[in-house]
Amino acid sequence: MAFQDLLDQVGGLGRFQILQIVCLCISSIIVFPHVLLENFTAAVPGHRCWVHILDNDTVSANGTGILSQDTLLRISIPLDSNLRPENCRRFLHPQWQLLHLNGTFPNMSELDTEPCVNGWVYDQSSFSSTTVTEWDLVCEFQSLISVSKFLVMAGMLVGGIIYGHLSDRWLAESARWLIITNKPEEALNKLRKAAHRNGRKNVADTLTLEVLKSAMQEELEAAQNKPPVCDLFRTPNLRKRICVLSFMRFTTLIPYFGLNLHVQHLGKNVFLSQGLFGVVTLPSNYVALLALNHLGRRVSQMLFLFLLGISILTTTFVPEEMQTLRVALATLGVGVCSAAITSSATHGNELIPTVVRALVLGVIGIAANIGSAVAPLLMILTVYSSHLPWIIYGVCPILSALVVRLLPETRNQPLPDSIQDVENERKGWRKAKQEVISMKVTTF
Template identity: 35%
Template sequence: MSFEELLDQAGGLGRFQIFQLVLFCITNILTYPHIVLENFTAAIPDHRCWVQILDNDTVSGNDTRTFSQDVLLRISIPLDSNLKPEKCHRFIHPQWQLLHLNETVANKTEADTEPCVDGWVYDRSYFPSTIITEWDLVCESQSLKSVVQTLFMTGSLLGSLIYSLLSDRFGRKVVYLWCLLQLGIADTAAAFAPTFLIYCILRFWAGLSIMTPMINSFCLMSEWTTTKRKSVAIVLMMSSYNIGQMFLGGLAFAIRSWHTLHLAVSVPLLVLLLPSRKLVESFQWLIVRNQLEKGVKELRRVAHINGKKNAEETLTIEYVKSIIQNVLDAVQTKPSIFQLFHAPKVIMRTFCICFSRSTLGGIISVFQRTGAILAPLLMTLLGYSLHLPWIIYGVITLLAGLVILPLPETRNQPLVNTLQDVENNTIYSRKVKQEDTSTKVTQL
């Protein structure tokens, strides 16, 4: 309860926490759409092969002008099994005999076809442009669309682990700002990518930074909010992801060009860097990094923003040190990530959360990103059974619900600060329960 007591004196849910919550929610609304951006920017419109008699405006002085577009299409493009024009092949020569519908076709041989060697014609009635139409990612190049999405998700997997380690080393705020800047620059530049290869590189770069603003915003919000208000703040932040998805759908309906849509969700991230500079580094992280004086300075800053008077007189270094002495003693020994593997309860909780709290947050995010990479691959099982991918998705979801059962209850419980708190949770929980009871008696 040491950090809880200090947070309460600095204002557990004041102007600062409200500012922080609103900023994070707005940022999440604009950040999350980058994960599913290709749903719109890589939409595949109807297309067919380019043919000269249909699409060459310089053709003149022949009899083709007397025929309608439908007729010319019929003699130029073969039909598929659904009696729709083929998307990837055309007749080598116009098949004029197809116009004589009353002729017997008993001894007719199938006409020779060829790929779309001269390019494609796209239906631009809904999407004037996508990356598909920009670089002709159709037919034999259609799999390249999945390459972009796989590269982005692979970047998010690597970034989750790399930047979570950097967050624990250099601080939540500075890494948060850097990743926000990186994401804004990468996806803004992607809107002007001259080639598909450069576009893939920029999307991979954007993927490296996509998860860190979300993870670090949760860390900062949790570490600057008292236990009683934490759940409300987290629920609101989680809801911002859903709002972000709806926001992208509405935005894509209004903005049909992929270039403009990319800019519309990327440039605002650069603007959000200005208010994000007013964020305060995590007090708990500063204490864990043995930066007591800076931590007390940030604690006073938050208390001042929240309107707490005489914060400098009450929140002195000596007072803060006396409150969190147990934590200061624990952080004298620098832990490494390998110590996590000697803490069975931490491993169990991490595993349970991975299957369905920053280094741990990064590990959890790695599992999430791995799932995001593998999920599209499960759809290839449709070739064996139309029901198999959906059965797998459903079974995994049910298992994820079951593995939550061994996790401890966190309602009205403060965050644990050390590995020892987790491993000795019986003593820790008893202490917390006693303190909670005394608090309730005092309030009554």
């Protein structure tokens, strides 16, 4: 008898398990939207420099009305390369001669301009107020928006480390984890509790401590020799898996939060884009489940990661005027990114032995949170090129897809329970390979 048989006795998927899933979903629904709040609270509205003859209330009230707002704007604010009013500069003096050009546009670089020394005027059609308009986080101060998002994600990194330890005391542990950590009595109580909630009240008579120890003999023996943290990186196969999985999670979370935290850069309608991003997440996870079951773990991840990289790189060089195409490609990117994260999490759980799974997943989670924190910080690179951060977002998942082949396929394979299982798997693979080579040599 193995642990799976014990689960079948208490109810593999009953009311107890469903209740756990519902509680996790509720907590995720409450928590995750806070990560996306800055798409709205820190939105950057259209803006231009404050100009005395255009925005001074006294001048506007006493004006004769001869010159329109558009005319005053033309002589006060230079045009950018797209013939739109500049966001961060204004003319040093009103350029009255521009009124007589009859639709022609002179070389703006020849005219004297200055920064917005008196502040900015913001478009309030979509957002009446944001942190950007409150503290003027535009132009030379726009990098502070990325810093604020970085601090939020860095808080998640620190919180994940701190509360990960606290949760070991406050949350209910899994019975399997209790067994491999040499706590069979607590594991028995958890199993009986699950059986009772699943309506299998008679299991308490047959599910005893002796039955539990007999079923989990190997796990209990492994628990007697619980490895220290340093042993995670001493054995070559486990060390390789941890490093590859950490790199993959790091390079996958960078584009995920790069897309989700910068919705405004992808489409003008933030509300529509954010809604599409949310809607596409659920079916993408279902597609990931189908792919994992039919294509395998490695092929699924490579497919999703390559699609993610291609969609981001394509979106980067699509003109801003093609809003529909940009939003569609960005939505595709969010969908395949969610599928890639689901596939990576499933594969990672199946690669790590039970006895150190919680610890290793904590290490991988730290790498993921570092990637989450780096994602908004990369937007500072827009001072060099507006495309540079998005190119990095697109290249990261492609690199991640290339290293997937370093990991073994785990579909329809038993979960490893100890570090020895992982290393023996490597030895078994080498032995099988040697036998194949030997057979080929014998054939000739």
